Amino acid sequence: MNTHHKSYHPYASPFDPCKPITTKTYSTPPHLYMAFQPPNLPQFTPLEALRAGTLWKDLYDPYFNSAEKAKGGMAP
Numbered sequence: 001m002n003t004h005h006k007s008y009h010p011y012a013s014p015f016d017p018c019k020p021i022t023t024k025t026y027s028t029p030p031h032l033y034m035a036f037q038p039p040n041l042p043q044f045t046p047l048e049a050l051r052a053g054t055l056w057k058d059l060y061d062p063y064f065n066s067a068e069k070a071k072g073g074m075a076p
Contacts (some may be wrong), residue, residue, distance in 0.1 A: 004061060006030055030059050 005027055012020030042057045049055045 004030060027061065027063075030061050034058070 005025060007023050007025040009023055010021070010033050012022065036049075037056075040049070041059075043055050044052055044057060051059045
């Protein structure tokens with residue numbers, strides 16, 4: 001399966017006065033890799049589904065902001 005987190009290396013000019021960001025990352029949603037919704041996908045419980053924002057576990061994509069990644073923490 002494809003990864004949902006991608007990265008690329010933008011051009012950094014030697015004349016840029018700011019420190020360059022050498023690697024930029026972005027997230028792609030899981031439904032991009034699913035041609036159609038197969039039957040009998042595993043489901044969250046109703047309470048977990050409310051917290052996750054989706055009923056199906058295969059379509060869950062947690063959001064982590066850059067501050068949480070820097071601290072090494074995870075979203076609740």
